[in-house]
Amino acid sequence: MTGIDHTHEELRKTLVALTRDLIIIPGTAGRPEDLAQGLEFIRNHMESLTHIQIHDYLYNNTPSLVVLPEQLDTPEILLCGHLDVIEHPDIRSYKSEVRDGRIIGPGAGDMKGGLAVLMELFRNFHTRYPEASLGLAVTTDEETGGESGIGHIVRHAGLRCAAAIIPDGGSLNEITVEEKGLIHLRLITRGHAAHAAFPWYGRNALEHLAEKLDRIRTFFEHLRDDTEDHWYPTCSATIVTAPNRTINRVPDYAEAELDIRFPPPHTVQSIVQDVKGVVGDSVELRIIISAEPTHLSPDPLFLSVTEEITGRPAGLVRISGASDGRFLAHHNIPVMMSRPRVGELHSDEEWIDIDSMVTYYRICERYLTLKLLE
Ligand SMILES: [Zn+2]
Structure with missing residues (x-):
């Protein structure tokens, strides 16, 4: 794997493998050792990069990880994902299969597939442009409120960014603008x-x-x-x-x-x-x-890039669920929240559409290029 300029097929394979590797680590609130193992897995993927700094956080027994370029504490864009999934009664549920162009398994859509895209984006972008002002935050408590993960990182540890990308709501052409x-x-x-x-x-x-x-x-x-x-x-x-x-x-x-x-x-x-x-x-x-209800203020450029890459109109949507985006929005940080196509969230049959993962990757890649390099 070159890590640079993936072809469609290479990118597809990498994203599928990463997502499936993340799914077999259950990582629920009741299994803290799995959450730690999941973060270790992400760290191992990031440590091959040179010129980065990795920050570990632990708050209320909740571990999280922030990866930044060396010498940079306030990234322009922060990619945010969560590793935790909801509790399924049977531990054997935590496996995946690839069928009909989808990865099916607990957490595939919410949000291990999205997290795989963020990890790959960060790795590739940083490899090509080590100076680019891009960060990656991975937390482990979104499903239980997010207070000790991104909440802690933003509130107490004081991490800031100009904007954040969180693939944890909406859809490919539906960008979340408000949350209840x-x-x-x-x-x-x-x-x-x-x-x-x-x-x-x-x-x-x-x-x-x-x-x-x-x-x-x-x-x-x-x-x-x-x-x-x-x-x-x-x-x-x-x-x-x-x-x-x-x-x-x-x-x-x-x-x-x-x-x-x-x-x-x-x-x-x-x-x-x-x-x-x-x-x-x-x-x-x-x-x-x-x-409180949250207004996410997505960057209009992200909308136009979405339309350009997908060739279809993009719309702003309001969603009933709350996400980690609120902790950033609270500090007036615009949040871009859309994601690949997903379904059956929080069930054993949860899925993510693989082609849409590649498309979502390309949307973010184009947006980051416009924002950080031009
Ligand atoms: Zn989620």
Whole structure:
């Protein structure tokens, strides 16, 4: 492998091999040793380059890696990817196959295929132009909020860039311009335990909670509208627990977790106030993580390069999910978020289209050339 001026076929092969190598390392929040191994794999790929500096970060047991050209601390463009994937119950799921022009396997689309493109871009670009102002950041906690990965690198370690490329949303010709805000909210109810044969002696915390959850559901149903991209607040109850393990005992404690997504003009504060208003004082609310809606301000040049390379119009889209882009956007750093064609995200059948990986590579390559060399 020359690492320089790949032909289409060479690039295709390299990207497929890299993606599949990344998929077999599971790398979920529950398997920290795999995350470390994944970063080691990336480091091994980067260490063959001369004139680079590699920074390791560890925050809240979350490792991340930043690769920069020697003597350069603030790159013009930062390529950002995450290595972690979501937890699948069966460890044997973490494998891949190539079928129908796709790589299929957990994390193929979100975002090991995208990360493979970034790694290859960085390696090739740096090999050709060691002075080019380009950086690569790889984190391991995007699926669990990103606070300790890119959040830490930007907030505490102070890494800055003029713009960032994050292939973790949108599609090849769909560039993300807005992301909904996010709240993970815990609801706690307390009651009084009693023998379940004599419920009148107790206050059932679980039933109380269920009633409140029902009211919250009704409240959010009323916020729905018919925008095609579902640009309204949503709320999903995702976890309900009561420590009670006795079937004939009225539980005195219960909790539920909600995943709430919202566009402007709603804010974290206004949504929490809304929920408070719905459930009243008998329910304790705790915010686990929160993020305001984000405007990503992609560079118009990235749009025109996308159109030039794909030969098709590119559009700006709003997405319901939140990404690591918000930590950069918070510092007014424009974020380019599009990606190869992907599907079935977070399932065993997750896929990425191989030709679109090559096209995405070419889009980024052209954009970097225009931004950094001309
Ligand atoms: Zn992702």
